[in-house]
Amino acid sequence: MRLVARRTRPDGPSGAPGSSARRHSRLGLRNRVTLTFALGSLALSTTIGAITYFTTRSSILRQAESSIANEAYANATLLRQQLGDGVEPTRILTEIDESALTQSALWIDGRWVFIHVTLREASLPPDLRRFAIAESTPAAEVMTFEGVPSYAVGVPIPAAKAAYFEVFSLAPTARTLQIILVALLTAGAVTTIAGALLGLWASGRALRPLRDVSQAALAIASGRLDTRLEAGDVRDLAVLASSFNRMVDRLQQRIERDARFTSDVSHELRSPLTTLAASLSVLEARRDELPERSKKALELLAAEIRRFQRMVGDLLEISRLDAGSADVDRSVVEVGELVRNAAAVTGATVPVDVDPAAAGRLIAVDKRRFERIMANLLDNARRHAGGATRVSVAVAGQSVRIGVEDAGPGIDPTERTRIFERFARGTAAAGSRGAGDGTGLGLALVAEHVKLHGGRVWVEPGSPGGARFVVELPLLEEEGTEEGEARAAAAVEGLEGAGGQPPATLATGTGGRGR
């Protein structure tokens, strides 16, 4: 198999390299196959139709001409006999024309006999007249008479110094040909449509594995690493499926190994940290007995051990989230109560303003995770902005927005997405890094926890200045009525089986999940 490396050419000087690819992709592979099938059957049916039509046409015409000619000779023979018998030419012509759909004329010794108003000498083609009269040669010619395709036959009757002319209407033959043409065109159209349908079906069938692969890839990208392709019974596709599955196996092993490594490292750090924490508390209990220098050293030790502890805790948390093994233990609570409790537990004294519209609204959250969200946001405000000034709770559509406001220097617009990345520190903090006691994972964890709940988080400028971190989480539908409680209970029931995946009904906030 040939591997094609994907080249990205950002802002190429020509600016056009993507245009042809774009034009192709706009039509779509499936549509292209369908179109090809349709055009193919159109060409085929047109060719066959044309051949059929022209063959049939010439054969029908030949047949018509020969029967007309035979009839004309028969009439000419009759005419000669009757002229010989001295019958009035007009009467003979009238008799002939009564028995057939023809118009006859007779030239006899330089005199024209016409029995019809319309057929005159000028109506007959000059060549035909010349052959029949001057050269005594029978002739026939296709002509248009009275707007109708007709066949004119001229038969010389030398015995009577005459020439007999007959004009046959070809209208019935033309109608037959028209019917055949319509039938052939209809057949062609049907064939074309059938071809298009066949193309649609065939391409759908042929492209189904491709669709399966793309769906599987999407599932894997969204974290369902156990997704695999079924081998199927077609050999070519089985090869694709098995190589795809092998790739996913490798990927899964790799991801799991990485996640396990972080987790193992963190676990290995837990035992010494336990000893450190316990020993530290023993030392701190005897703080007053220590000389000044030792006291200072103890303070440093204490600060770093606590930070170290938090960091290991955060790393473990994030490795669990990465591994997708985080269990979400949701319960249904009133929004205001949830936020007030979470703020109180962190020990921060910050006013919590619950909008009247938000009061009484229910939400299904993992309270421990929500407490982490609040704690990390309040902690972030304390560390970088002198503490949170206000926590607001307001309803926005089917979601609740919890805003944590501070009166600090605010966040630079260019930093607003980056600060939610792991180990990202604001530029303001970078200079004074020595004093920071953060783990660098706080806001990243906030983002992960919020995502797990099907919500989103962002930072915006505060109203009097400073920054406002906003957490948006989907609310349960109804207010705290009995029916609402029952639905809430049902929602939690549904969630229990859902594990780490936020359920679809709750994940559809006003915005997407990502930032």
Place this chain on the structure above:
Amino acid sequence: MTSHILLVEDDERIRTSMRLALEDEGYEIAEAASGEEALEIAAQPPGGQPFDLIIIDIMLPGMDGFDCCREVRRQSMVPIIMVTARTDTHDVVAGLEAGADDYVTKPFEPKELAARIRALLRRARATEGTPSSLSFGDLEILPEAGVVRLAGEEVHLTRTEFLLLCELAANAGKVLSREQLLERVWSYDYFGDGRLVDVHVRRLRTKVEPDPANPHHVLTVRGLGYKLAP
């Protein structure tokens, strides 16, 4: 009166530092480096005074923490705190199923552990203000005597199971949320671990329900909590 605590931990440094820290909190600590040693010491406590509480690390060489916990449980209703290295549901639930009353996760602050110990010990001493006898069908509870009978036969409950049952009985017919139960039975704050309640209710059912899969006394109210059928 000083409380007597047995600390089961194989890592000598952790054990020593924890002993020092807990002694600072005013407890009398006995150490065991393995599950087997812990069972020996628990069977013959120094000074003849039984332990008020046992702290067991899950990762022990030989007999692991779960087995040790189960063995201790077989002979005694003493409060047990598990020390786990993971907060995964598996380890926590397995520890609680083995009979632990509560758990802490490494690395923990000694103050956090001390708070858990205090809560369990305080609870163990006070069961007041409840009537002396409650009965629900064939289930009879004597809160003061600490006795529960099912169809006339005495049922052996751990302290936590007993308190959980008493709490539900005192509010018979009313739904208690997991949070309310955590607060009242474990003295946990708003953000306690709901799995504690679930596992203990499950264990309680195996003892007071004739058919634990089809409970008649301790009922689950979907999405809201638990209640005792009046």
